[in-house]
Every structure is written in structure tokens, then in C-alpha cells.
Amino acid sequence: MTRRNSAPKERFEAIEILLLWEGRVSRSRLLDLFNIHETLASRDIAGFRAEYPDACEPDSGSKSYVGSWSLRPTLTRGTFDEYQRLIGAIGSLDAVSAGVAVESIQVDATSIRHPLFAQIHRAMRLGRCIRVLYRSMSNPEAHERVIRPHSLIQTGPRWHIRAYCSKAEAFCDLNLGRISAVSASEDAVLPGLDRDVDWHRIVAVRLVPHRDLSAEQARMVREEYMGGTAATVFNVRAPIAKYLIQSFRAAIDPERERAPEHLLMVYQPEELPAVADIRRL
Structure with missing residues (x-):
């Protein structure tokens, strides 16, 4: 910065x-x-x-x-x-100094209190474990998890933390807005950043015009998103790929996700790792 x-x-x-x-x-x-x-x-x-x-x-x-x-x-x-x-x-x-009126619809949908965030931030800074009360789509009732967070992830209007979770027995992304309580867990020993293999893996996400578009529409999309080239490529951490795909509303399954709702699609999505699957959001 x-x-x-x-x-x-x-x-x-x-x-x-x-x-x-x-x-x-x-x-x-x-x-x-x-x-x-x-x-x-x-x-x-x-x-x-x-x-x-x-x-x-x-x-x-x-x-x-x-x-x-x-x-x-x-x-x-x-x-x-x-x-x-x-x-x-x-x-x-x-x-912004555009010489004309400027408005933005960029909003933040993360609802978290500063005492909770400060404890999470401290745990990440010091590499420590914490106990959190968390809700998820699969378990919407508040339940306890012991986690070791290591990174913040901004995904449009929402924020997540990347952490090892004892309940999932794996590294995963937790929505900050779904954490309602945080406390220390001094006795817990969980894997840290150096063990997060997916986080250290860089993948190439290649976006191309949706195959349902006409030749003229595809050319317009290439000029709008790709500077007139055949595709735009983003090299990102594997767990970040799904958020990137979501932000562009790019189709993973063009048979089901059709144009014009989806102007872009992911080229050869089967080559991306499972952690990049947007359907796991």
C-alpha cells in the first residue's frame, strides 16, 4: 500500500x-x-x-x-x-477527481464488532489458535470451532479469514460476518500458514467470452474485458480462484449457466483444483 x-x-x-x-x-x-x-x-x-x-x-x-x-x-x-x-x-x-459527478455501489456486507476482529487480528499476527462461535450454511446454529487463522481475504462486499479448523480438520475460509464470539485457546496446537499447501499454490484462471455469444458479441466482450485479446488470465492463490470467478460471474458450466446472464466463462475449469470450485462457496 x-x-x-x-x-x-x-x-x-x-x-x-x-x-x-x-x-x-x-x-x-x-x-x-x-x-x-x-x-x-x-x-x-x-x-x-x-x-x-x-x-x-x-x-x-x-x-x-x-x-x-x-x-x-x-x-x-x-x-x-x-x-x-x-x-x-x-x-x-x-x-476521485474525474471532473464529473461520480457515484459507486461498492458496499460492505461484513458485520463484525471491533473487539472480535482485534482478537482475530492478534491471533493471525502471533500465529495463535482461538475459539470462535461460528455459523455456516450447513450448520446455521452458532457452534464452537477451534481455529488457527493466518490471512484475511476480501471478496467483494464480504471478508473471510483463511484458517485451519479443528472441526473440518482442514484449512478453510470462514466468513467474518458469521463469527459472533472469540476467545483464546492457548492449549490448542493446529497447523499454521506453512502447512497450507493450497494457499501456496498459484493457479491460472483463464476467462474467455461465453460460447453462446455471437461473433459480434464475443468481439465486444473481448474488447471490454480483455483488451481485444482472446482471453484474460489471472494468476491467483488456489483458494482465491473461486472468489475471482464469482466476481466476474464467469460460467463454470456453460450448459447450465447461459448467456447473457453470464458473459464470460472459465476456460478448461476441470484443470482447476477442487479448492477453486465456486460451487463450494
């Missing part, structure tokens, strides 16, 4: 957002986000602590400050989209 210039007010808001959603803030984290000198980053944190002394406390084990139990949104609304904008996961229309 490109560091950006900022005003003091924006950096104070960023400090609060980081404390809420990541559970901690440090000089180095501010330097990741903003194009400022380290002296100014230290001054910002000191100024924030002076203004809001109950918001955070020093972490003796690192050069950072952790959110206190009494931390509440004061400068911000405490919503997940604020965190997304801060880390650059979604753009802001305020930064």
Missing part, C-alpha cells in the same frame, strides 16, 4: 481505528500508513494519549500501545469500513 500525506486530525483518527480493529498501535504502524517522519509519529501517539488517557496503555513486550478495556469510538464511528479505508482495502470517492 502506498503511504499517503495526512493531517494531524486524520492521524489521530487512524490511531483510534488501529486500537479498535487491530488492538494496538505503534510508531512503525503509523509509518506504514502515512508519509511522515518517525518523530512526528511518536508525537502523534503521545498527543493522542494525552488527549485520551484511558484509550490505551503501553505494552511491555513491544514498542507499542494496546487498546484498554474502556476503549470506545470517540473520533470515529467504529465501523469496519473505516478500517478498510485506512488500510487501503477500499478507495474513497473523496480521492
